[in-house]
Amino acid sequence: MKTNILYLFLISVAFFSCKTQSDIAYFQNLENKYDQGIAIDTLLNYESKIVPDDILSIYVSAEDPNAVAIFNLPAVSYLHIGQTDVTTTPKLQTYLVNKDGNINYPQLGQLHVAGLTRKQLEELIKSKIEIYVKDPLVTVGILTFKIVMLGEVNHPGTIGISGDRISILDAIGMAGDLTIYGERKNILLIREKEGKKEFHRFDLTDPAIFTSPYYYLQKNDVVYVEPNKAKKSSAKYGIDKQFNITVTSTIIGAISTIAALFIAIFK
Structure with missing residues (x-):
């Protein structure tokens, strides 16, 4: 051995x-x-592209925040059991890209976003909003x-x-x-x-x-x-070694039993 x-x-x-x-x-x-x-x-x-089931964060800002408020989903806060005041940090809502590659955007309706990069979607939304607001700033994040x-x-x-x-x-x-x-x-x-x-x-x-x-x-x-040949060889050797030990232990146990039996008979 x-x-x-x-x-x-x-x-x-x-x-x-x-x-x-x-x-x-x-x-x-x-x-x-x-x-x-x-x-x-x-x-x-190379730039990553948006695909169905992606979760997007989209936020629009401008010099006058009130002018772009209608283009943002409302932030939501959570009131935990036992609390009387909302003290938690507001959570910005997100957009899920459906199986057809679309999202429903406030005021703009349904937008096809699948296949676009993050920057391309920013430009698309900006081009639609700047009809109503001067110099809007659109920020898109892919969260998935x-x-x-x-x-x-x-x-x-x-x-x-x-x-x-x-x-x-x-x-x-x-x-x-x-x-x-x-x-x-x-x-x-x-x-x-x-x-x-x-x-x-x-x-x-x-x-x-x-x-x-x-x-x-x-x-x-x-x-x-995947593991290389050295790892595969060592793993195989480990299995073989374990098998040999098991067989050896079985044989020794059998010999010990037979020896004890002979001793008992001759006594």
Whole structure:
């Protein structure tokens, strides 16, 4: 048993010492592949778009607050049981994008917002309101931007995003980076689009990730980092070891029982 453990240890050491550069380092040969740099427009032009079931916060302001009051949902406060005065902080109401991609907006009626970016929706509402109000300021927020990180990362789980976009590298960083057992060459992205699942693979050792159309994540994307060969091998060895121990214990128990039986008979 000790010989087997020592043998496995030596193999693991050899494996990691030989594979450190090729399996663990990110963006290998970056300078050779992109000696002229990467066009910044490739990375900056992406903006998240509104989709059905999104929850939006929309607020309109102007020099005269009373002039735009009709274009804002009323803030609501809650009176808890036992209270006689409303002392809680008012909560701004939100808009749910229905399955057709629409919201019902005060005074403006039904607006089709699906497919628009946050800035485009701000401009759309502003263009309709400025007919009645001079220089309105419209602020739109998307409150449902989240992604899920699973597998061999240090902090798996759901990540809420406050900005307009997040890259695959941002997401990995927010999850605490990959563990030493994470497979860096075959990261899986699962995305739902128009009711269908899309699948894409990332290779973090290849600088081409920066020009991938999937570099920026979308709402509700799921990123899965599968275990590498070292983790799979160690897990398999652990199962085999546990099985061997169980079998050995059973055999020893049986021998002890038989020995006790013989002793009893001969006595």
